[in-house]
Amino acid sequence: MKKTMKHTTPITKTLAAAGLAGILMISASGLPSAHVHAETKAAASTSQVTAPTVAPQRVTSKTLQSKEKWLETNIKIPVFQGLTDTKYQDQLNDIIESHASKDIAKWEQEATEAAANAQKNGYTMRPYQLTITYELTSDGKDDSLISLKVITEGIGMNNGDPRVDTYNFTNEAEAQRVTLEDLFGKDYKSIVDKAVKTAIAADQDHYFANEDGFQGIDAEQSFYVADGKAYIVFQKYSIAPGSTGIPEFAVKLPGKASDKKPAAAVLKPGAYYKDNNGKLMVQVSVLRQLQFNVKWSGKSKTTEISKGAVWSAVTLNKDAYTLGKMAPRSLGSAPVMKKGHVYVPLAFLTDVLNLKADQGKHGEITLTAGK
Incomplete structure (x- = not known):
């Protein structure tokens, strides 16, 4: 060029x-x-x-x-x-x-x-x-x-x-x-x-x-x-x-x-996939783009997510998602590890953390704070 x-x-x-x-x-x-x-x-x-x-x-x-x-x-x-x-x-x-x-x-x-x-x-x-x-x-x-x-x-x-x-x-x-x-x-x-x-x-x-x-x-x-x-x-x-x-x-x-x-996070094709349960699985690390703290513990196989008063944690192979002190809920698929990245259902971000997801014409998914 x-x-x-x-x-x-x-x-x-x-x-x-x-x-x-x-x-x-x-x-x-x-x-x-x-x-x-x-x-x-x-x-x-x-x-x-x-x-x-x-x-x-x-x-x-x-x-x-x-x-x-x-x-x-x-x-x-x-x-x-x-x-x-x-x-x-x-x-x-x-x-x-x-x-x-x-x-x-x-x-x-x-x-x-x-x-x-x-x-x-x-x-x-x-x-x-x-x-x-x-x-x-x-x-x-x-x-x-x-x-x-x-x-x-x-x-x-x-x-x-x-x-x-x-x-x-x-x-x-x-x-x-x-x-x-x-x-x-x-x-x-x-x-x-x-x-x-x-x-x-x-x-x-x-x-x-x-x-x-x-x-x-x-x-x-x-x-x-x-x-x-x-x-x-x-x-x-x-x-x-x-x-x-x-x-x-x-x-x-x-x-x-x-x-x-407003702050936004972008998931590009390759950072998400559809699993055998039909759930859209996304990299939990994308939350760092929205100023969340995302901390992985190899010993407990758990990822902690926090931002201000918001706190949650997800554990590999456990279909149990919670926010703060609320009772755990199932989302149909458990967190998994692929190529060093932890994936969770998109529903964890939208339904539990209350984020909004929009998909662009090239497949990218943009996450913003919910109403």
Whole structure:
């Protein structure tokens, strides 16, 4: 992207003003496989979430496929339409499709070689998988800033190999690439570094330490913008073990009107699933985004949740949920541990903690304080 779309002018002063309004950290649990995609689509019909509102369509989807029989694909890439700078639009669409085509070719070759090796050595070959999805996180309504992330995950003989690519630019007559310096000013590095270090320190067990850990962002740091925050993205294994997934750290943009909005937490596809009981199961750690204290005890297999006078606790494999001194109640599924994350029924958040849940058009679930 850098060769054809160089940044030449800064974004508006509103975005460029320096200062840190606050920080928030999210640890993604990993990207969804095709199987999880099917579960999340089914989960979208639950009565516990509200149907999304229709937003102006900035992008359409294009499906790409592979003819290699040993590679199963689920690929939908974004195609921008209606941008003011049509030349930039065409270049960006070409770049995104080119990246996807190269990923397909790479995984086709690896799958073909693995199949030949399996036949030679007499063992069963399972098809490789390649999934590409995307999320338009900012559609240009605020300060003409458009932000997109494309998620690519290939699965072969070993664990999944995910990658997140981000694109940030202004929708103007001459579109311009947007950088973290545009958003936070000349001190952007110290502002973002401080935010990331603070968030990691609060959850150090999920991150590498010392020379293997976070050393600071660079000029080409990946990020995307959503709801008045810049989400700083690190690839899997770069600063944390695989169980942490793809770490994202959200830093509030200075001077944004969204600072006045009610606190909200976002569950992205991959951070929830539908279990065998038909219950939507979500990561309890999402409550940290709403300033809840979430504390895990490995000895008792219990997670304590507290915020002010609110207190609750959930225990693995026990379908008993309580708030304060109220009698325990069953919600149809017990808390479970998956890949280092504790999952609870969404009903625990909505019916017990009295939070409101709404589902967006890309599958994300937004939690806010109930009435």
